């Protein structure tokens with residue numbers, strides 16, 4: 001079958017670089033004589049028929065923009081059989097021969113369901129969390145890391161000026177990739193990630209007291225949002241009580257998801273978008289595009305969803321040895 005028209009959507013939490021990926025999908029498709037439709041608000045757009053034709057003009061000047069011009073959503077309706085049937089009939093009505101879906105694991109489950117119903121779909125990993133096992137890097141991760149580094153550097157200026165301790169919560173849902181790597185980049189004294197259990201007294205309080213003997217009086221503690229039983233406000237109070245160091249809590253929040261994508265995210269997004277269209281052109285669906293360090297690869301969606309990835313224990317060891 002020759003592929004004439006495809007759709008592209010973004011789903012789940014937005015991530016910087018999604019627009020660069022949409023642009024790459026559209027540009028690659030047009031280059032090969034394939035029409036491209038943008039589907040708005042993730043899978044919801046396929047259910048309601050909220051689509052727009054994407055031409056060269058519609059996707060110009062978006063490579064540098066954060067967020068997603070297609071909007072995004074986490075569609076509940078698409079999880080149901082009925083929702084998926086509606087999506088298939090929209091695809092048939094519009095003559096869509098395939099879909100590129102940019103998002104996380106939930107998005108890939110949707111891509112698999114639709115492929116099994118006869119519409120080939122390709123998933124592309126887009127999330128700041130980097131918690132997708134099949135790929136070494138997700139679109140948005142590098143930008144978010146740089147944003148966190150920049151924000152924490154600013155917090156450090158005031159933390160140091162007041163001889164304080166700043167306890168800073170970063171995103172990452174249940175994964176510690178953002179916390180660990182950003183923590184190293186900002187020279188954090190302690191980094192708490194969901195993958196590791198802690199004893200607060202020995203890991204934070206003892207370490208801070210030891211550090212104070214070197215003459216240092218300001219501290220940055222990075223906490224991943226998914227660390228069980230830790231709330232940064234209460235942790236800051238506890239630290240102040242136990243060490244006498246005045247402490248403040250900062251939740252970085254959604255600032256981490258915004259902003260212009262980094263070089264790395266723009267390039268990865270462009271390569272992944274290109275690769276996805278090459279697969280659809282051959283009428284191949286049910287694949288996840290990934291990057292294995294520098295090489296672009298693809299996997300069966302179920303194989304990709306069953307993969308496991310965790311923080312690098314060696315990196316964690318390094319972080320703890322070089323921080324005081």
Ligand code: F6P
Nearest residue numbers: 013127128129171172173225257
């Ligand atoms: O998955 C990306 C992410 O930003 C997570 O780090 C965070 O836990 C979640 O999304 C927040 O989601 P929402 O924007 O719906 O609050």
